[in-house]
Amino acid sequence: MPFNTFKEYMSRQDVLAFAVLALLLLVVFPLSLDILRLNQVGKFLSFAFVAVGLVLCWGYGGILSLGQGVFYGLGGYAMAMYLKLEASSPENTSIQSTPGIPDFMDWNRITELPWFWVPFNSLTVALIAIVVVPAVFAYLIGFAMFKRRVSGVYFAIITQSIAAIMTILIIGQQGLTGGVNGITDLRTLKGWEINTDFASYVFYFVCVAMLFVCLFIAQFIRMSKVGKILIAMRGQEDRVRFSGYDIANFKIFVFCVGAAFAGIGGAMFTLQEGFMSPSFVGIVPSIEMVIFCAVGGRLSLPGAVYGALLVNIAKTTFGEAFPQLWLFAMGLIFIGVVLALPNGVAGVYNTFFARPVDALMARVLGRDKTRNTLTVPEQGVTS
Amino acid sequence: MNMSKTQGPFKGLTRRGLMAGSIAAFAATLMLSVPSWAEKPPTAEVNTTGLAVTDDTVTVGILHSVTGTMALSEEGSVQAEILAIEQINAMGGVLGRQIQYIQEDGASDWPTFADRARKLIRQDNVASVFGCWTSASRKAVLPIFERYNNMLYYPTFYEGLEQSPNVVYTGQEATQQILAGLDWVHREKGAETFYLLGSDYIWPRTSNKIARIHIEEHLGGRVLGEDYFPLGHTSFNSVINRIRLRKPDVVYAIIVGGSNVAFYRQLRAAGLDMTSEDFTLMTISVTEDEVLGIGGQNIEGAYSAMKYFQSLDNPNNEAFVKAFKERWGEDSVIGDVTQAAYLGPWLWKAAVEKAGSFDIDKVREATPGIELTTAPEGYVKVHDNHHLWSKLRIGKARRDGQFDVIYETEELMEPNPFPEGYQ
Numbered sequence: 001m002p003f004n005t006f007k008e009y010m011s012r013q014d015v016l017a018f019a020v021l022a023l024l025l026l027v028v029f030p031l032s033l034d035i036l037r038l039n040q041v042g043k044f045l046s047f048a049f050v051a052v053g054l055v056l057c058w059g060y061g062g063i064l065s066l067g068q069g070v071f072y073g074l075g076g077y078a079m080a081m082y083l084k085l086e087a088s089s090p091e092n093t094s095i096q097s098t099p100g101i102p103d104f105m106d107w108n109r110i111t112e113l114p115w116f117w118v119p120f121n122s123l124t125v126a127l128i129a130i131v132v133v134p135a136v137f138a139y140l141i142g143f144a145m146f147k148r149r150v151s152g153v154y155f156a157i158i159t160q161s162i163a164a165i166m167t168i169l170i171i172g173q174q175g176l177t178g179g180v181n182g183i184t185d186l187r188t189l190k191g192w193e194i195n196t197d198f199a200s201y202v203f204y205f206v207c208v209a210m211l212f213v214c215l216f217i218a219q220f221i222r223m224s225k226v227g228k229i230l231i232a233m234r235g236q237e238d239r240v241r242f243s244g245y246d247i248a249n250f251k252i253f254v255f256c257v258g259a260a261f262a263g264i265g266g267a268m269f270t271l272q273e274g275f276m277s278p279s280f281v282g283i284v285p286s287i288e289m290v291i292f293c294a295v296g297g298r299l300s301l302p303g304a305v306y307g308a309l310l311v312n313i314a315k316t317t318f319g320e321a322f323p324q325l326w327l328f329a330m331g332l333i334f335i336g337v338v339l340a341l342p343n344g345v346a347g348v349y350n351t352f353f354a355r356p357v358d359a360l361m362a363r364v365l366g367r368d369k370t371r372n373t374l375t376v377p378e379q380g381v382t383s
Numbered sequence: 384m385n386m387s388k389t390q391g392p393f394k395g396l397t398r399r400g401l402m403a404g405s406i407a408a409f410a411a412t413l414m415l416s417v418p419s420w421a422e423k424p425p426t427a428e429v430n431t432t433g434l435a436v437t438d439d440t441v442t443v444g445i446l447h448s449v450t451g452t453m454a455l456s457e458e459g460s461v462q463a464e465i466l467a468i469e470q471i472n473a474m475g476g477v478l479g480r481q482i483q484y485i486q487e488d489g490a491s492d493w494p495t496f497a498d499r500a501r502k503l504i505r506q507d508n509v510a511s512v513f514g515c516w517t518s519a520s521r522k523a524v525l526p527i528f529e530r531y532n533n534m535l536y537y538p539t540f541y542e543g544l545e546q547s548p549n550v551v552y553t554g555q556e557a558t559q560q561i562l563a564g565l566d567w568v569h570r571e572k573g574a575e576t577f578y579l580l581g582s583d584y585i586w587p588r589t590s591n592k593i594a595r596i597h598i599e600e601h602l603g604g605r606v607l608g609e610d611y612f613p614l615g616h617t618s619f620n621s622v623i624n625r626i627r628l629r630k631p632d633v634v635y636a637i638i639v640g641g642s643n644v645a646f647y648r649q650l651r652a653a654g655l656d657m658t659s660e661d662f663t664l665m666t667i668s669v670t671e672d673e674v675l676g677i678g679g680q681n682i683e684g685a686y687s688a689m690k691y692f693q694s695l696d697n698p699n700n701e702a703f704v705k706a707f708k709e710r711w712g713e714d715s716v717i718g719d720v721t722q723a724a725y726l727g728p729w730l731w732k733a734a735v736e737k738a739g740s741f742d743i744d745k746v747r748e749a750t751p752g753i754e755l756t757t758a759p760e761g762y763v764k765v766h767d768n769h770h771l772w773s774k775l776r777i778g779k780a781r782r783d784g785q786f787d788v789i790y791e792t793e794e795l796m797e798p799n800p801f802p803e804g805y806q
Contacts, residue, residue, distance in 0.1 A: 036505045040498065097806055107544055107585055109592070172583065172613060180584055180614070181519040182493060185526050195530045274526055277493045277519075319495075320502070323449050323488035 009223055012361055013354065017302040018215065025208045035197045042204040042272045044312035045211055047072075049265025051292040051304035052211075052218050053258030058290070059298035060227060061254045062234035063151070067159030068262050069286035070166045071134035073278070075263025077170075077177075078133055080276035081117060082126035083186035083194070102183070108175030117176075123190065130267040131260045138259030142252035149248070151237075160283055167282040182277030186270070195274055207268045211305065214261050218301050221257065230254060262289075295337050297346025306345050423479030429740045435508040436741050441480040443468070443728075444487065444503035446514030446524075451491025452640070457516045459672055460538050460724035461486070462711045464513045467728035470706065477732045478741070485509065493523040500524040504533045510741045511536065513727040516720070518542065518585055525550070532743050536727030538720050540667070540689075542589035543800035548747055551730060552770045553723040555690055556800045557590045560667045563775040563792050564688030565597050568633055571790075572663055575604045578631035580622065580638060582668075583611040587637035590667065593805045594635060600804075607631045612638065617645035623653045636666045643673050647681040657684035657780075670718030671784060679784040690773040691722040691760040692786045703759035716784070722759050729755055730765065762795070770798030 003009045010018070029041055050068045057063045090100040098111045105113075119125045141162065145155055170177045178184070186194065193199060221227050229250055233240045241247050270276045279285065288311075296307020314333060318326035341347055426438050435442035445464055447457040468482045476482055485507050487499040496515065503509045504527065511534040515521045518541055528535050528549040535550045543556035568574045577598050581587025591609060598604040607629045610622050626634060638646050655662050665686045671693050674682055693704060693716065703725065708715050730753055735741055738749035753765045764772045772795040778786025 034506075036501060039501075043498070095801065103544075104585070107542075107589060168613070174584060174588075180517075181522045184522040187526070195526060273494060273497060275494075275497065275523060277523065279492050279494060316498075319488055319490065320499075323486055326488070327450055 003223070010219060012365070013358065014219065016357065016361070017300075018212075018219075021215075021302045021305060022212065025211075026205075030201075030204070035200050038204055039200045039272060040316065041309070042200070042207050043269055044309050045207050045305070046265040046269040046272065047289060047292055047312065048211055048305040048308035049214055049268070050258075050262040050289045051296060051308045052214055052301055053261035054290060054293040055298055055301055055304045056218055056221060056230075056254050057258040058293065059300075060222060060230040060234065061251060062230075063251055063255060064153075064156045064290070065159045065255070065258070066156050066283065066286050066290060067163040067166075068258065068289045069281050069283075070159075070163050071138060071259040071262035072266040072269075072285075072289070073166065073170075073276070073281035074134045074137060074266065075130045076266030076270045076276040076280065077183065078120070078126055078129040078263070079267035079270040080183040080186060081120040082123055083189060083270070084183050085117065085121055086189070087185060087187045102178070103185070104178045104181065104183075105175055110175045114176050130263050134259040134263035134266075135256045138256045139252060142248075142255040146248035146251040146255075151251075160286070163281060163283050163286045167278055170278040170281060177278075180278060182275055182279070184275040186274050189271070194271060200272065203268070203272045207272065210264055210268060214264065215301055215305075217257070218261075221254070222301070226250065226253070291334060295334075295344050297344030299343065300346030300350075303344055303346030303349075310345065424739065429478055430510075430742065431740075432742050432744075433508060434510045434741050434743075436480065436510060439480060440483050441477060441510050441741060442483045442485060442507060443731075444500075444507065444509040444512040444514065445484050446487050446489055446496065446499055446503060446512050447516060448489045448491040448520075449486075450488055453489075453491040453516055455676075456640075456672065456720075457489075459716075459718060459721035460514075460516060462715070463538075463707070463717075463721045463725035464727055466707060466710050467725050469710070471728055471732055477735050478739070482728070489514070489520055493517075493519045496520040497523045497527060500527045501531075504528070504531045509533070510735075511731050511743075511746070513538075513724065513731075515539070521550070534731070534743055534746060536724075536731060538724035538727060540719065540723075542586040543802070544589065546768050546770075546800050548769070549743075550769060551727070551750060551765065552798075552800075553726045553730065554720060554771075555773055555775075556770055556798050557586075557593050558799050558802045558805065559690070559770075559773060559775060559796050560688055561590055561594050562597055563796060564665060564667065564686075564777060565594060565602060565635075567688075567777055567790055568663065568665055568686070569602045569604065572632065574632040574663065575602075576607050576629075576631045576633070577604060578607050578626055578629065578634045579609040580634065580636045581611050582616070582637065582639045582642060583613050587611065587639070587668070590637050591635070593802065596805050612642060614640060614642065616642050619646045619649045620653070623649055623655065627653065627655070632663060634662075634664045636664060637668045638666075639668050641676070643669060644676050644678075647677045647685075651681050657682070659684075669780075670720065671716045671786070672718035672721070674780065674784045675716055679780070679782045682780045683782045685780045687778045687780065687786060688775060689719040689778060690775060691719045692776060692778045692788050693717045694778070694785045695759065695761075695776070695788060697759075697761060699757055699761065700759040726755065726758055726760075726763065726771075729757070764795070766798050768798060768800060770800060772797060 029038060033041065050072055054068060057065055084102045088100060088102045093099045093103060096103065096106040098106055101113050145158060171180050188194060229240060229245060233247055233250060237247060292308040292311050293304050295311050297303035315330060318329045426436055430436040445461060447461045448454050468484055471477060472481050485503060487503060489496040489499060503512055513536045515524060515537050516539050521537055524535065525547055529547060533549065536553055537550055538553050540554040540560055541556060579591045579594060581591050595606050598606055608625060657664050665688060667688050669687050670689060704717060707717055733753045733755065734746045734749045737753065738745035750765055750769060751767045755763050760773065766772055774792045774795055776788050777790040779789050780786055
């Protein structure tokens with residue numbers, strides 16, 4: 001057991017932050033929003049998985065990845081491939097030249113299911129692939145980069161180009177991937193309709209539950225010795241190396257965790273939207289995901305969730321109200337956040353509210369000696 | 384419930400039901416005898432499924448990209464749909480109700496299209512949606528329209544292989560655009576050898592597949608080459624060299640978007656002159672809108688196969704072009720898809736009036752067989768498969784960016800989204 005007491009795992013502030021988030025996601029939203037909006041919130045939350053992973057990679061490990069969309073896409077496609085195969089039963093596709101394969105393959109004159117599609121006939125394989133495929137891919141990238149001590153801005157550029165390559169690959173191989181259309185028209189999961197209101201409710205709560213699982217894992221990593229080493233690495237990489245740690249392994253580890261989280265997020269999106277598109281894999285969405293993390297505050301796990309929610313809610317609200325102007329409004333908000341709130345929403349909380357809340361809790365519950373949210377060093381964050 | 388009970392013969396016949404029935408029958412006879420603009424059936428009758436219909440208004444959705452890479456192409460469709468809605472309103476609206484529209488931005492992003500479609504249908508309860516442009520956006524929203532049962536009027540010419548009861552395809556499917564055009568170039572230009580080009584996605588690939596089968600099996604011609612380029616590709620020199628070496632009678636080009644600009648400029652720079660008799664190029668992807676970007680001097684002499692050109696000479700089109708320019712400015716250019724988008728609201732209006740109801744199921748049932756005699760492209764009729772019967776026209780590109788219409792099929796061509804023998 002790496003933690004002697006619960007307090008070492010979560011400070012009072014952490015418990016409070018998690019509890020407020022849980023209250024918001026599990027009680028306030030479901031009670032106050034209709035199913036259409038709740039489904040939208042669910043989709044926004046799928047991006048929160050990526051942002052939480054980025055808090056670990058970027059906020060703590062100092063690894064800025066501009067290619068998280070790749071992992072989000074891999075998870076999403078893994079889910080979509082399973083659902084597409086289920087939707088492409090020979091009865092449903094009897095009008096095709098080759099019944100039993102997805103419609104887009106038939107249009108591209110492919111007559112046999114490609115080998116890498118075959119395992120996705122099994123839900124178990126698909127569910128494992130959602131986590132494992134992004135993680136293994138991240139491991140390969142991480143192994144190639146970190147072992148050679150590629151870091152900082154070079155790493156960011158390489159991840160970005162991987163995102164570009166991935167998009168080109170998916171769009172170019174349309175017979176195998178659905179191309180620019182993505183994988184569409186997903187209908188059932190084990191015979192259960194996924195486009196009903198009831199299914200939307202179910203998926204929303206599954207999404208929130210999975211998000212909390214990821215948050216608890218992230219919190220565990222953050223407060224464990226690994227988390228401390230990550231912070232040390234971010235500040236002074238050489239000193240950690242000279243102390244005998246293999247820097248690369250820690251970086252690969254945290255990068256893989258971030259990728260696995262992103263994969264789960266992608267799968268949750270596929271389930272809630274009913275299709276997957278290559279438009280999440282490219283450079284622009286990958287950078288957007290970093291923005292979610294930055295707006296929420298890159299050192300705060302719950303902050304990442306709020307960041308993803310806030311940015312997406314703003315995007316939808318502006319988009320619906322001013323179809324032609326919303327991009328400008330979004331741009332202004334981002335500039336404003338970066339200029340005024342370098343540590344995002346969580347930074348505002350830590351600066352203005354954390355102490356009074358602490359004091360209040362101290363009065364009600366007695367003194368708390370582990371105030372971890374406040375003791376995270378804010379300086380030395382580069383890249 | 385009550386309504387449906389009285390409809391069955393004597394089933395659950397109550398005195399009140401009988402009275403309501405006879406009143407309805409009386410109202411129906413009354414309605415038949417008065418001109419259409421005076422009709423105003425009560426809302427409860429024309430809207431039994433909770434659509435956004437009030438006593439005075441009916442709300443529809445417009446869903447196109449007004450931001451992002453597709454904005455340039457989709458703008459014309461938005462303008463045409465708004466123009467049609469305004470004209471219908473000026474004539475008294477639909478079933479006595481003025482059309483209001485809610486415009487949403489698909490942002491050239493397919494998941495956003497799906498999200499906004501869901502919002503229009505579920506939250507705004509629109510009575511129908513006019514929108515989408517790329518196949519990808521249509522594929523993204525299609526399950527939503529089918530699941531929540533609403534109507535989409537889709538304006539773009541496309542690859543076919545689809546026939547949804549919840550979509551009315553106001554553009555041509557692939558065979559309508561390809562077969563007659565190839566026949567024409569074979570007959571008039573004596574073309575025997577072809578070189579097929581396309582951007583690399585589903586529409587050009589499917590279209591060239593149909594073209595190749597038609598050339599090889601029906602025209603007895605040969606295909607000398609078939610090449611595809613990624614979207615946004617701008618360097619065509621190597622393929623232009625291959626074309627010069629193999630000397631096809633016709634280059635058949637289905638290149639879309641920004642790639643067009645580079646392609647036609649490089650063709651001209653390479654000395655392949657489309658205004659001369661030795662080199663013939665036919666395209667199904669260049670309308671007046673694309674020529675704006677390509678530049679008239681670069682594409683002069685090319686043949687485009689479409690169902691509509693702005694220069695079409697008929698009274699309907701004259702009135703349409705005039706109204707369009709009055710509403711959206713003298714410099715407006717109207718391409719094939721813009722005209723097809725213009726048909727959407729009119730076809731919907733005709734179907735609603737035929738059905739006597741805004742209910743989606745009734746509108747859908749009324750849709751096959753709808754005719755428009757006022758369409759700018761001429762007479763159109765909706766087929767049972769929800770596509771339009773249409774003519775094919777060949778336009779020869781002029782320097783000023785317009786096309787001379789030099790041929791049109793005599794008969795309307797039957798839409799056939801799943802062509803036998805061409806798959």
